[in-house]
Amino acid sequence: xxxxSQHPSWVICKSxxxxxxxxxxxxxxxxxxxxxxxxxxxxLMLMATSNEGSxxxxxxxxxxxxxxxxxxxxxxxxxxVTSAHPEDSSFYxxxxxxxxxxxxxxxxxEGSRLTVL
Amino acid sequence: GIQVEQSPPDLILQxxxxxxxxxxxxxxxxxxxxxxxxxxxxxxxLFYIPSGTKQNGRLSATTxxxxxxxxxYISSSQTTDSGVYFCAVSAPKAAGNKLTFGGGxxxxxxx
Numbered sequence: 001x002x003x004x005s006q007h008p009s010w011v012i013c014k015s016x017x018x019x020x021x022x023x024x025x026x027x028x029x030x031x032x033x034x035x036x037x038x039x040x041x042x043x044l045m046l047m048a049t050s051n052e053g054s055x056x057x058x059x060x061x062x063x064x065x066x067x068x069x070x071x072x073x074x075x076x077x078x079x080x081v082t083s084a085h086p087e088d089s090s091f092y093x094x095x096x097x098x099x100x101x102x103x104x105x106x107x108x109x110e111g112s113r114l115t116v117l
Numbered sequence: 118g119i120q121v122e123q124s125p126p127d128l129i130l131q132x133x134x135x136x137x138x139x140x141x142x143x144x145x146x147x148x149x150x151x152x153x154x155x156x157x158x159x160x161x162x163l164f165y166i167p168s169g170t171k172q173n174g175r176l177s178a179t180t181x182x183x184x185x186x187x188x189x190y191i192s193s194s195q196t197t198d199s200g201v202y203f204c205a206v207s208a209p210k211a212a213g214n215k216l217t218f219g220g221g222x223x224x225x226x227x228x
Contacts, residue, residue, distance in 0.1 A: 034216070038158075042220075044203070046215055046216070093158070095216070097214070104148040104207060106150065106205075106216055108159070110157070111160075113158070
């Protein structure tokens with residue numbers, strides 16, 4: 001299979017603090033990972049593309065200083081929400097593509113639900 | 118960027134019924150995937166289908182790339198089929214083959 005795991009699944013934090021979410025590909029290597037955000041009853045919106053060993057590419061309107069992405073290895077990407085505010089409360093989902101795969105199929109983690117008080 | 122539209126937005130089915138979900142996209146694609154989002158939010162891969170037809174149990178999908186649409190068929194629906202179905206595509210021009218999602222079809226299967 002192709003398993004992607006996120007941690008934590010749920011996190012509640014106080015306004016002004018920073019929160020780190022991890023995305024791991026458990027049984028494959030991923031040179032590229034993607035971070036999505038989903039508000040209640042809405043679709044998934046791409047935030048950024050994370051490339052192993054290089055800077056992330058952010059979508060228009062996404063603050064790169066607010067959402068720090070690090071892809072330090074072929075199996076791990078992290079998203080840090082800095083100085084979180086209540087409007088950052090959302091469901092964050094990562095996805096990964098198997099390095100060297102013939103197809104472009106993406107596999108998704110189980111998501112991380114952030115609540116900022 | 119590429120636009121993805123799904124229809125219908127909502128669908129209520131009686132258990133045992135069949136249904137068809139549609140995904141239209143605005144440009145050529147090199148990746149098309151169907152997902153089922155369960156009540157806990159996890160996206161379950163259903164099909165990777167940039168073209169052609171595939172079947173997996175009660176589910177099947179067809180993509181007609183030249184006409185820019187894909188269909189997901191659910192046969193003999195069960196209550197566990199409830200949830201949101203998303204179609205997502207990537208275009209050859211998209212950097213990193215990033216997926217763009219449609220708005221989803223929210224399915225409720227009643228017993």
